[in-house]
Amino acid sequence: MGREVSAQAAVLPRASDSRALPGWPARSDPSSLPHASPEAPGAAPAEVPLRRTGLCALMAATARRHPARVALVDAADKAAWSGRPAMTWTYGAAAEIVARLAGGLRAWRLAPGSRIGLALPGSTEGLVAHLAVEAAGHIPCLLPATWDEDQFAAGIEAAGISAVLTQARLGTARPAERLCRAAVRYFGLRYLAAFGPDVPDGVINLDEMVLDRRGGPVAAETGGGLISFVGGDPHRPVHRPGDALLAAVAVHLIAARVEPGERILTLVAPGDLRGVVTGLGAALVAGASLETLPVFDGAALGAALLRPVPTHLVAPAFLEPALARAALPDTLRTIGFAHRAPARLTGRSLRTAFAGGRAAVVDVVALDEDLVLSGTRGRDDLAFGLAEPERFGLPASLLSLRRDEDGRIACRGQAAKAAPYRRGEAGPDDGTAWRPTRYRPTLFAGTATGLTEA
Numbered sequence: 001m002g003r004e005v006s007a008q009a010a011v012l013p014r015a016s017d018s019r020a021l022p023g024w025p026a027r028s029d030p031s032s033l034p035h036a037s038p039e040a041p042g043a044a045p046a047e048v049p050l051r052r053t054g055l056c057a058l059m060a061a062t063a064r065r066h067p068a069r070v071a072l073v074d075a076a077d078k079a080a081w082s083g084r085p086a087m088t089w090t091y092g093a094a095a096e097i098v099a100r101l102a103g104g105l106r107a108w109r110l111a112p113g114s115r116i117g118l119a120l121p122g123s124t125e126g127l128v129a130h131l132a133v134e135a136a137g138h139i140p141c142l143l144p145a146t147w148d149e150d151q152f153a154a155g156i157e158a159a160g161i162s163a164v165l166t167q168a169r170l171g172t173a174r175p176a177e178r179l180c181r182a183a184v185r186y187f188g189l190r191y192l193a194a195f196g197p198d199v200p201d202g203v204i205n206l207d208e209m210v211l212d213r214r215g216g217p218v219a220a221e222t223g224g225g226l227i228s229f230v231g232g233d234p235h236r237p238v239h240r241p242g243d244a245l246l247a248a249v250a251v252h253l254i255a256a257r258v259e260p261g262e263r264i265l266t267l268v269a270p271g272d273l274r275g276v277v278t279g280l281g282a283a284l285v286a287g288a289s290l291e292t293l294p295v296f297d298g299a300a301l302g303a304a305l306l307r308p309v310p311t312h313l314v315a316p317a318f319l320e321p322a323l324a325r326a327a328l329p330d331t332l333r334t335i336g337f338a339h340r341a342p343a344r345l346t347g348r349s350l351r352t353a354f355a356g357g358r359a360a361v362v363d364v365v366a367l368d369e370d371l372v373l374s375g376t377r378g379r380d381d382l383a384f385g386l387a388e389p390e391r392f393g394l395p396a397s398l399l400s401l402r403r404d405e406d407g408r409i410a411c412r413g414q415a416a417k418a419a420p421y422r423r424g425e426a427g428p429d430d431g432t433a434w435r436p437t438r439y440r441p442t443l444f445a446g447t448a449t450g451l452t453e454a
Contacts, residue, residue, distance in 0.1 A: 056223065071290070099135065116165065119179060158234060260286060265313050311332050342451050371415060
């Protein structure tokens, strides 16, 4: 199913000295980081993960080699719904922020490998917070920012979360205040921190943590994977180890073929495995930039697409009819349409390419938090791969699929290592045993027309 992703080592660069960070007010020195302004990305060999490398280490490795390459880009309208300025970060600047946040998190009295919740939208703050949790030696837990107080309380307890990072404002909602009320109901939540503006009393200010220069360089940990929730259900956390997360990203990149210095423009939130694999994970493994549009706006999407950089768009599947009618720029390389099982594949356009045949179409389907499958429409179409999963064409050690006697898709391999999280129990297995999913393909004339729950 195309090329196989290779691997290289990754290490964390030194943190810079006494410079302020763009986007945060300077305490004493108004100068910015040397690589804080966006520059044109340069061509270079792809930097992709070793078996047990974390996403934070990939960020650090690219920052050391290509510090001026653009890494993270905010939506232009970010200030309207968050009260924070839209930022563009290079790899060098983003790695500095990750190191400072990680240093602050390490000062908390938490055991290594503690679960830290992330109730943040797909903004630059949320992305660097994810990496900082990894770099501090803990496990990121993806908490949907749209949860209510009861859902936050249930999810925090189910995953055994010791700390939560959030922000004060998200549109008309106030996630930090909502989490303050949820924290009262669970004694195990020891720390609550938020990005401003107007951080509530008693909540740690993450902006102050970013500006704190007292700590030294933070060595990146190997990455403990992540915890996410099946269908956003706070009672169903799933743990995926770090090597399994990177294997899942590799499965996606075999189809998406993102190159170093290119851009991923995503409309899919980073609140589950599908969002991380197609967004932050794919960008860091490929050495590309990631631009997020957490709040969908047609005009904002049109403006973002016009930027003169090779682009890989990731969008929810329901937007396919609209994008099929749109005038798309020549810079578009692929369009990924993200599905979630149960799903129908019959509503897809028969077109295998957009933008006058220059942009290939990649279908991405998530089977709960078990696995994410990606296939290029036409050549490696999911309609054929799901009908005969044994011929899916992936390296067996990475991911193998089959249909069990009851018709359900079963999986094994490095990308399939995941298990429901239960405190006091062993984590995911080694991926060598077959593990059934909840879904079976519906078949017609030798092709899969969708996935239904068994």
